[in-house]
Amino acid sequence: MTLPAVLHFLPYGVAIWLAVVGLFGLTRSRNFIHLTLCLTILQASTYLLLLSVGYRTGGQPPIARGATAAPFVDPIVQALTLTDIVVGATVTALLLSMAVQLHNRGVSLDPESEKPFRK
Amino acid sequence: MSRRVRLIVMLIFAPAFAALLGWAVAGLEPFGTTVTAYATTVESVAPREQQISNIVASVVYDIRAFDSLGEEMILFASVSGVVLLLRERRGKRAHSASRSIEATDLVRLTALVWTVLAVAYGVFLAGNGHLSPGGGFQGGVATLAALVLFYLAAGTRRMQRFAPTTAVEALESAGALGFLAIGCGGVIAGSAFLFNWLPAGKFGSLDSAGVVPLISFAVGMEVAAGFALLLSEFAQQLEQ
Numbered sequence: 203m204t205l206p207a208v209l210h211f212l213p214y215g216v217a218i219w220l221a222v223v224g225l226f227g228l229t230r231s232r233n234f235i236h237l238t239l240c241l242t243i244l245q246a247s248t249y250l251l252l253l254s255v256g257y258r259t260g261g262q263p264p265i266a267r268g269a270t271a272a273p274f275v276d277p278i279v280q281a282l283t284l285t286d287i288v289v290g291a292t293v294t295a296l297l298l299s300m301a302v303q304l305h306n307r308g309v310s311l312d313p314e315s316e317k318p319f320r321k
Numbered sequence: 322m323s324r325r326v327r328l329i330v331m332l333i334f335a336p337a338f339a340a341l342l343g344w345a346v347a348g349l350e351p352f353g354t355t356v357t358a359y360a361t362t363v364e365s366v367a368p369r370e371q372q373i374s375n376i377v378a379s380v381v382y383d384i385r386a387f388d389s390l391g392e393e394m395i396l397f398a399s400v401s402g403v404v405l406l407l408r409e410r411r412g413k414r415a416h417s418a419s420r421s422i423e424a425t426d427l428v429r430l431t432a433l434v435w436t437v438l439a440v441a442y443g444v445f446l447a448g449n450g451h452l453s454p455g456g457g458f459q460g461g462v463a464t465l466a467a468l469v470l471f472y473l474a475a476g477t478r479r480m481q482r483f484a485p486t487t488a489v490e491a492l493e494s495a496g497a498l499g500f501l502a503i504g505c506g507g508v509i510a511g512s513a514f515l516f517n518w519l520p521a522g523k524f525g526s527l528d529s530a531g532v533v534p535l536i537s538f539a540v541g542m543e544v545a546a547g548f549a550l551l552l553s554e555f556a557q558q559l560e561q
Binding site: 209211212214215218221222226228229230241242254255256257258259260263264265266267273274275277280281284285286287288289291292293295296297298299300302303310314316 | 324327328331335336338339340341342346347349351352353354358359362363367368373374375376377379380381385389392393395396399400402403406418424429436452453454456458459461462463524544547548551554558
């Protein structure tokens, strides 16, 4: 199976795009909830990068029982990704609860209304 | 730094950053051909020595269980942080039941049927992770889906009765402590912390893979209970 050269780069290209867009959103954000979502996008780029590195053409899932002779896709990167998706969700919840707390205290959700950005 | 300056800096450095990443990626092997020595080793060792079928679970709950313990502690700390931050204000304002949403009968019936199925599926995923795709992290999240459905159907107050906060907190701690206790079992058995000290069993049977199903179950318990706490804290914010 041969893929065109563009398709070889595509998964990595999307991962780079997500990383840059996430970073861009972080610097331009005017709302803490938006900021948190930008952070999750940045995080998603690492998942895509890891899984792309671990993919093997014609590979099968790394389950030994009933496996055929085909190679396994890389189990290490899958293990890294799966724990981080779950743990990342709780960290996102922590950041969002900070936003809730700011709102409850009547503070603006705009990061630029506070130090170090406020003049 | 003003917004304008920041935009200019970003417009210069974001493409530069992308180009650097692209350069790094160009040095990788072509897509679909990367074979690392670590992966090859794990793929041969896990089924043979641990009698474990799901190699991903072998990495998460056995070979790199120490890393998973660290991840678990991040999860535990984040959930504690959320609870600390959001619970602080509770009780300062009187609860008003008027703002809670009442579900229609159709939503209630459908949600309750699916709650049962989701709990069963979550427990299956957490307990069967060493044989087929799944494991504690996935199983915990699937079990949480059941709680979300229950919340949709019954509202906050009845969810408090169905899953009281103290019980959920106890379950979460039991999950974390269980992981640590199983890890200490390795030390007691005369080897390293988190050593797979139980007999490996017969390949493909439910009691194979030693401590992997136990750790997986403990993780599932902690993930489900942790997310349930998050859900109830955020839900109570809505009702204030």
